[in-house]
Amino acid sequence: MTALKYSRQRESIKNFLMHTSSHPTADMVYLHVKETFPNISLGTVYRNLNLLADMGEIIKITTPDGADRFDGRTTPHYHFFCNECGCMMDLDMAPLSQINEVAGQNFEGEIDSHTVTFYGKCVSCLHHDTKATAV
Amino acid sequence: MTALKYSRQRESIKNFLMHTSSHPTADMVYLHVKETFPNISLGTVYRNLNLLADMGEIIKITTPDGADRFDGRTTPHYHFFCNECGCMMDLDMAPLSQINEVAGQNFEGEIDSHTVTFYGKCVSCLHHDTKATAV
DNA sequence: TCAATAATAATAATAATTACTATATTTAGA
């Protein structure tokens, strides 16, 4: 109900997320936007991130390392999470379009969406390893 | 390196997880085990849950509602999370066995595992809805 | 039985996020 009012801070937050693929945490967004708005508060960042996520303009990603991350790319895609450095990146692979129906076959509830997250070691962690990893 | 020593508390925690499919949070585990060990501490529950997860005897599940959940079922399977009541349940569907390779095709890192989580509304939330949902 | 070691309970500390409130910004209308 409550009408949304423009704010430069929100625009800056959204703009940052549209132009990065780093899947930043709220704190990383805060540090970035702080460069333009030196006295923006962390609460403002959180409130706007949640607002934008609720409106579907960005996506909130739950990760195993505590802080949630945010993604300005809203078209369906999947993520990789590095167990070593905690970085998160997009994967270049086709969406599993039938999977919601497959999952719904032996399930009585209603399935609207899904997330897929892959885990392992990112390229740069592979290369920075001191020990050679035997296969 | 450090040798593991038996503890009745840890056994009780593991036993609970082996016999429930409720995907409890640390706090729910605490409340349950408290019935048998009235002065067990929450820290003990957390420490043992992490220990068991590290040993691969249970699984830690990241959820969008803050608290992590724990699962005594360690064979590959997928989860459903109800956006309305926050309950989590197992889905009866075949594991996507090829998906790690598919994801790895255009990816330079190393992919070890994946999780799939479905979102929507569970049966009991569907039924308890006051409004009829038009399709 | 005993000594070494790991586990515990109780508590304090930390990290991520949300809530509160007085002030500032936005915006629709006169």
Next chain:
DNA sequence: TCTAAATATAGTAATTATTATTATTATTGA
């Protein structure tokens, strides 16, 4: 353009989930 209503903000306090600390207790191998 000016004004008033409504929303947004900064700054701060509070909450929640989790980890760290430490003195005491339980386990275990000799």
